[in-house]
Amino acid sequence: MKKPNKFIRNFCIIAHIDHGKSTLADRIMELTGQVSERDMEDQLLDSMDIERERGITIKLTPVRMFYSADDGNEYIFNLIDTPGHVDFTYEVSRSLAACEGAVLVVDASQGIEAQTLANVYLALENDLEILPVINKIDLPSARPEEAKKEIEEVIGLDASYAPLVSAKEGINIKEILEDIVKYFPAPDGDLDAPLKALIFDSYYDNYKGVILFVRVKDGTVKKGDKIKTFRSDKVYEVTEVGVFAPGLYEKNGLFAGEVGYIAASIKSIQDVAVGDTVINAENRAEEPLPGYKKVQPVVFCGIYPLDGSKFGDLKDALIKLQLNDASLVFEPDNSVALGFGFRCGFLGLLHMEIIQERIEREFNLDIITTAPSVSYKVVKTDGTELFIDNPSHLPSQAEIERMEEPIVKVDIYSPPDYLGAIMDLCRDKRGVFKEMTYLDANRVQLIYEMPLNEIIFEFFDSVKSRTRGYASFDYELIGYRPSKLVKLDILLNGDPCDALSMIVHEDSAYNRGRTLCENLKDAIPRQLFEIPVQAAIGGKIIARETVKAMRKDVLAKCYGGDITRKKKLLEKQKEGKKRMRTIGSVEVPSEVFMQILKTNKD
Amino acid sequence: MAGIYVHIPFCKSKCSYCDFTSFPDKLCYAESYMACVYREMSFRRKELKDYTFDTLYIGGGTPSVIDESYIGMLVASARKNFNLAKNAEITIEINPGTVTADKIAFYKKVGINRFSVGLQSAVDSQLEDIGRIHTAQDFKDCAALLRGENFNADVLIGLKGQTADDVVYTINYAAEAGASHISMYALTPEDGTPIYTDYLNGELPDSDEVAALYDAGYKRLKELGFIRYEVSNFCKRGKESRHNMNYWKRGEYIGFGVSASSCIKNVRFTNTFDLDEYFKCIFTDHLPVINSEEIDTDGQKFEFIMLALRTAQGLDAFEYKKLFGTDFFKEYKTALEKTARYLDIEGDSVHIKDEYLFVQNSIIIEFMQS
Numbered sequence: 001m002k003k004p005n006k007f008i009r010n011f012c013i014i015a016h017i018d019h020g021k022s023t024l025a026d027r028i029m030e031l032t033g034q035v036s037e038r039d040m041e042d043q044l045l046d047s048m049d050i051e052r053e054r055g056i057t058i059k060l061t062p063v064r065m066f067y068s069a070d071d072g073n074e075y076i077f078n079l080i081d082t083p084g085h086v087d088f089t090y091e092v093s094r095s096l097a098a099c100e101g102a103v104l105v106v107d108a109s110q111g112i113e114a115q116t117l118a119n120v121y122l123a124l125e126n127d128l129e130i131l132p133v134i135n136k137i138d139l140p141s142a143r144p145e146e147a148k149k150e151i152e153e154v155i156g157l158d159a160s161y162a163p164l165v166s167a168k169e170g171i172n173i174k175e176i177l178e179d180i181v182k183y184f185p186a187p188d189g190d191l192d193a194p195l196k197a198l199i200f201d202s203y204y205d206n207y208k209g210v211i212l213f214v215r216v217k218d219g220t221v222k223k224g225d226k227i228k229t230f231r232s233d234k235v236y237e238v239t240e241v242g243v244f245a246p247g248l249y250e251k252n253g254l255f256a257g258e259v260g261y262i263a264a265s266i267k268s269i270q271d272v273a274v275g276d277t278v279i280n281a282e283n284r285a286e287e288p289l290p291g292y293k294k295v296q297p298v299v300f301c302g303i304y305p306l307d308g309s310k311f312g313d314l315k316d317a318l319i320k321l322q323l324n325d326a327s328l329v330f331e332p333d334n335s336v337a338l339g340f341g342f343r344c345g346f347l348g349l350l351h352m353e354i355i356q357e358r359i360e361r362e363f364n365l366d367i368i369t370t371a372p373s374v375s376y377k378v379v380k381t382d383g384t385e386l387f388i389d390n391p392s393h394l395p396s397q398a399e400i401e402r403m404e405e406p407i408v409k410v411d412i413y414s415p416p417d418y419l420g421a422i423m424d425l426c427r428d429k430r431g432v433f434k435e436m437t438y439l440d441a442n443r444v445q446l447i448y449e450m451p452l453n454e455i456i457f458e459f460f461d462s463v464k465s466r467t468r469g470y471a472s473f474d475y476e477l478i479g480y481r482p483s484k485l486v487k488l489d490i491l492l493n494g495d496p497c498d499a500l501s502m503i504v505h506e507d508s509a510y511n512r513g514r515t516l517c518e519n520l521k522d523a524i525p526r527q528l529f530e531i532p533v534q535a536a537i538g539g540k541i542i543a544r545e546t547v548k549a550m551r552k553d554v555l556a557k558c559y560g561g562d563i564t565r566k567k568k569l570l571e572k573q574k575e576g577k578k579r580m581r582t583i584g585s586v587e588v589p590s591e592v593f594m595q596i597l598k599t600n601k602d
Numbered sequence: 603m604a605g606i607y608v609h610i611p612f613c614k615s616k617c618s619y620c621d622f623t624s625f626p627d628k629l630c631y632a633e634s635y636m637a638c639v640y641r642e643m644s645f646r647r648k649e650l651k652d653y654t655f656d657t658l659y660i661g662g663g664t665p666s667v668i669d670e671s672y673i674g675m676l677v678a679s680a681r682k683n684f685n686l687a688k689n690a691e692i693t694i695e696i697n698p699g700t701v702t703a704d705k706i707a708f709y710k711k712v713g714i715n716r717f718s719v720g721l722q723s724a725v726d727s728q729l730e731d732i733g734r735i736h737t738a739q740d741f742k743d744c745a746a747l748l749r750g751e752n753f754n755a756d757v758l759i760g761l762k763g764q765t766a767d768d769v770v771y772t773i774n775y776a777a778e779a780g781a782s783h784i785s786m787y788a789l790t791p792e793d794g795t796p797i798y799t800d801y802l803n804g805e806l807p808d809s810d811e812v813a814a815l816y817d818a819g820y821k822r823l824k825e826l827g828f829i830r831y832e833v834s835n836f837c838k839r840g841k842e843s844r845h846n847m848n849y850w851k852r853g854e855y856i857g858f859g860v861s862a863s864s865c866i867k868n869v870r871f872t873n874t875f876d877l878d879e880y881f882k883c884i885f886t887d888h889l890p891v892i893n894s895e896e897i898d899t900d901g902q903k904f905e906f907i908m909l910a911l912r913t914a915q916g917l918d919a920f921e922y923k924k925l926f927g928t929d930f931f932k933e934y935k936t937a938l939e940k941t942a943r944y945l946d947i948e949g950d951s952v953h954i955k956d957e958y959l960f961v962q963n964s965i966i967i968e969f970m971q972s
Contacts, residue, residue: 528944528961551813553961556788556834558912559849560607561863563905564870564895570908574967 004257101184187257297345304341414471495584745779916953
């Protein structure tokens with residue numbers, strides 16, 4: 001047995017959104033000479049437009065660096081970036097499996113946040129060494145000693161040696177690098193054993209085919225090798241291996257302990273599931289590496305192409321997105337109002353928004369998305385159980401014995417000033433109070449149990465607006481509970497619109513129906529006839545609004561010089577019409593399906 | 603059918619809603635300008651030698667602010683360069699307060715047989731508000747000079763504070779003064795005009811209110827025996843503007859002067875909007891055209907439909923077949939089905955139902971090829 005290179009350190013960085021993870025990663029790369037200061041573009045790892053704009057990390061972006069440590073040795077650092085948001089816990093667990101250590105970044109003025117905790121526990125479960133780092137010590141509000149105390153109290157980690165740094169100002173970054181060398185173990189494994197490499201991410205390259213991001217645990221892999229994955233029988237010849245420098249950098253081979261990529265002209269993405277193990281087809285390893293727990297989507301919505309003929313393009317886009325985001329699930333769906341599309345499942349609301357944005361930006365597709373829903377458990381009178389995430393698939397009331405809805409435990413962290421506002425909101429959202437803890441003079445932790453379907457309906461915005469952005473929250477699914485749920489239907493000009501149906505709690509059905517009708521009345525443009533907008537439960541109308549008929553839609557003058565102008569005006573009007581869907585006899589703008597969720601309350 | 607349009611870009615002062623090319627402070631250039639227009643006509647003489655023109659329309663600006671002798675020479679120049687039909691309709695736009703009995707007599711002498719008078723409103727406070735230089739009485743005096751003539755009165759709806767009664771009063775006023783034709787336009791606030799500020803401040807009637815003003819005006823016009831032959835144009839029997847009907851039948855026309863538009867052999871082109879540029883072109887023997895676009899068959903078809911459906915008589919499928927060689931009803935089956943409840947179809951004639959003419963855009967776009 002031959003041990004891997006003992007000068008390799010594989011690690012990731014765990015941090016709450018906005019605690020400075022990406023900036024710190026940039027500083028580390030700068031200090032290891034990975035990129036010259038001149039070439040630095042802010043936040044190198046966040047390469048997606050959405051990531052830079054929102055200041056968040058969604059995808060895992062590995063990078064390899066060299067570091068000459070004070071002990072006289074040169075080390076190879078593989079940094080695997082991780083997403084911070086709770087929706088992306090799945091991605092985090094994937095990157096953790098490729099590392100031996102995790103740098104935990106904590107904001108010196110804000111302390112540990114709920115989401116960070118979840119990821120720290122994940123790291124501990126994966127037996128990772130954790131190195132706490134106190135960041136933003138340059139801020140006047142920095143309280144590094146309190147932050148350290150909190151780390152010790154909340155996580156039970158010894159934080160006395162935690163480096164005090166400022167990633168923004170470049171203070172004490174070298175101390176982190178030295179600690180990485182000192183505290184993080186070199187990779188384990190056997191160079192002589194048959195190849196075993198964990199696929200922790202992948203993406204599709206138009207020229208090279210599927211690029212697999214791997215952590216080699218045992219053995220080696222090089223160009224010309226015949227490889228396969230554990231779960232598939234297809235054999236591929238390796239066309240290229242390399243490391244992330246960042247960006248693909250070709251090498252002769254990848255060895256146990258290393259992080260890098262494999263390209264093998266893989267065309268079929270179904271054959272290379274993330275979490276699977278790559279092995280040598282001619283010298284097969286017996287056992288696969290432990291994969292990841294398959295996560296369950298909790299939020300669902302319908303995604304339809306605006307232009308019905310683009311169904312195939314939408315399908316391709318979803319397949320490509322799924323290739324490097326295995327948590328995205330989808331199946332074909334058919335709506336009376338919207339035609340052919342997909343029912344998609346997401347890890348959370350942010351995840352849903354990101355996917356929608358990526359489809360529109362990266363694949364240049366105009367899409368219509370329906371109101372998000374959760375998955376309800378329906379127990380039928382004949383005793384069978386089924387899960388329904390699409391309101392239009394709900395059996396008729398007579399067939400339903402009872403329904404259950406998913407419940408989450410919500411952790412809210414807020415300054416004490418806003419407690420009243422938060423408690424009011426949680427009560428409105430059918431929350432059940434569980435616990436309140438004063439973490440310190442400025443921060444209170446509130447724990448509620450709440451139906452998930454209340455959270456997907458504007459909860460995030462409400463929490464932020466009622467606390468002027470000071471509060472943060474996190475939630476986790478704790479199970480299903482029986483609930484009085486009804487299906488709320490929307491009728492436009494007398495025709496039911498399946499894409500606007502939703503499942504709501506009986507007590508809020510009336511209010512929700514009224515708000516929906518009001519919002520629709522404003523969102524639907526006036527047409528040549530009067531349009532009644534009605535909300536109904538099981539055939540009984542509970543609310544009604546009217547979109548008045550249009551009375552003036554004409555260019556008053558149209559003489560010699562006006563003809564071209566008039567034509568352009570009509571072309572524009574026609575263009576606007578293309579963004580609409582006809583439901584029965586009514587034309588509805590595609591944005592409506594999301595817009596109507598706004599409650600106007602806050 | 604073919605028409606000639608001449609643009610006279612001068613006026614006494616600019617009205618607050620006016621978006622036309624007109625220069626209130628450049629009246630001193632009138633002589634040079636008109637000389638250029640005559641010359642521009644000569645540039646087109648050869649190209650248009652096979653055309654017979656049925657109409658000549660002198661618009662602006664305010665053509666009546668320049669010396670009438672220029673207008674006389676203009677008509678003469680049109681006759682000299684082009685084949686202007688003997689019974690051609692020759693219209694001039696005039697403003698109350700800019701004409702005298704002698705001027706009108708001269709216009710008639712040179713062959714002008716139709717007049718278009720800018721009344722806009724018979725409520726003096728509204729006239730003042732939109733920057734008109736005349737009063738209602740001035741209009742009445744002007745109309746007295748035109749007694750017995752074929753003349754139009756322009757009426758605006760959608761003015762600040764305007765009521766249905768105001769519109770009815772204005773229409774009565776124009777009809778009593780002897781107008782044989784009334785154009786009732788909904789004010790369109792254009793960006794860059796002073797009235798646009800009023801619009802942004804929400805001081806102008808909204809589209810529902812404008813529709814109500816239109817309905818009130820239309821009702822009164824009907825009572826007075828005016829026929830609506832186009833969405834904004836009303837006249838006594840047989841008094842339709844032939845020049846304008848030519849536009850809506852997608853006939854050919856040639857325009858002269860700054861900002862004038864033309865459509866000849868399916869090419870649409872427009873002259874420069876800049877007075878200096880116009881002079882420069884003519885002095886150096888160049889056509890003052892700044893843009894030109896050839897309309898393809900799909901474009902021609904849509905224009906034909908869009909223009910025809912503005913009129914009460916609507917579209918003639920027989921005419922369509924003559925022009926394009928295809929069957930209108932087959933070609934637009936889907937659009938016709940979709941808009942069936944808004945159309946009247948009798949034989950070859952397709953027109954928008956009376957009550958939907960004022961909301962025609964959303965009907966017309968169904969006929970646009972996408």
